Amino acid sequence: MLDKDWTAVLATRLGRSSHSGYYTVGGLFSLSGAPEDRYVGEKLVFGALRLSRRIDDVFSSPMPLYAGITIEGARLSNRHRKTWTHPDGRWIGAGSIFLGADTWFGPVFLGFGRTTQDSMAVTLYWGRVSWW
Numbered sequence: 001m002l003d004k005d006w007t008a009v010l011a012t013r014l015g016r017s018s019h020s021g022y023y024t025v026g027g028l029f030s031l032s033g034a035p036e037d038r039y040v041g042e043k044l045v046f047g048a049l050r051l052s053r054r055i056d057d058v059f060s061s062p063m064p065l066y067a068g069i070t071i072e073g074a075r076l077s078n079r080h081r082k083t084w085t086h087p088d089g090r091w092i093g094a095g096s097i098f099l100g101a102d103t104w105f106g107p108v109f110l111g112f113g114r115t116t117q118d119s120m121a122v123t124l125y126w127g128r129v130s131w132w
Contacts, residue, residue, distance in 0.1 A: 005053055005054045005057075006051070006052070006053050006054075007050075007051070007052050007053075007054075007068075008049070008050070008051050009048075009049070009050040010047075010048075010049050011047070011048050011049075011050075012045075012046060012047045012048075013044060013045075013046040013047075014044065014045055014046075015043065015044040016042065016043050016044075017042050017043075018042070019042065020040075020042055020078060021040040021041070021042070021078075022040075022041075022042055023040065023041055023042070023043070023044035023076060024037040024038075024039065024040050025037070025038070025039050025044070025046060025074045025076065026038030026039055027123070028096065028098070028109065028111050028113065028121075028123040028125050028129070029048065029050070029070055029072070029096070029111075029129060030046075030048075030072070030074075031072055031074055031092060031094040031113075031115055032070060032072060032094050032095065032096035032111060032112075032113025032114070032115075032121070032123070033094050033095075033096065033113035033114040033115040033119045033120050033121050034092075034094065034113075034115050034117075034119045034121070035119075035121065038119075039074065039076050039092065040076065040078075041076025041077050041078050042076075042077065042078050043076065043077045043078075044074065044075075044076050045074065045075045045076075046072070046073070046074040046075075047072070047073050047074075048070055048071065048072040048073070049070065049071045049072075050068060050069075050070045051068055051069055051070075052066045052067065052068030052069075052098075052100070053066065053067055053068065054066055055067050061101075063101055063102055063103055063104070064101065064102040065099070065100070065101050065102075066098075066099065066100040066101070066102075067097075067098070067099050067100075068097070068098055068100070069095065069096065069097050069098075070094075070095060070096045070098070070113075071093075071094075071095050072093070072094040072095065072096075073091045073092065073093045073094070074091065074092050074094075075090070075091050075092070092115060092116060092117060093115065093116040094113055094114065094115040094116065095113065095114060096111045096112060096113035096114075097111065097112055098110065098111035098112070099111075105126075106126060106127055106128070107126070107127065107128060107129065108124070108125070108126050109123070109124070109125040109126075109129060110122075110123070110124050110125075111123050111125070
């Protein structure tokens with residue numbers, strides 16, 4: 001059971017468009033480890049689980065601090081080209097570990113992510129994050 005210091009978020013994104021390259025994934029919390037908007041397609045299936053814990057009490061911080069992990073997966077296709085983003089049409093998986101702070105100049109996140117296609121990235125993100 002999660003207590004008040006823990007947060008769990010389960011999210012999905014589904015989409016279908018007639019425009020090529022309408023949907024994109026890649027970047028922190030959206031196939032972490034891949035470059036921003038690395039994967040594009042007309043059809044999108046995306047799912048993610050984020051688990052984070054407030055840790056400012058551990059470090060006696062005057063601002064809210066968070067640590068967490070994510071597990072993410074996506075599958076995109078391009079109907080006109082009959083191709084999937086992954087060569088076999090399989091899901092692309094990813095995961096990340098991250099630290100976040102709610103600072104006086106806005107939220108800041110530092111994360112390390114890796115995809116199942118061996119792409120890795122360390123990302124420093126400043127600003128509000130859309131949690132999918």
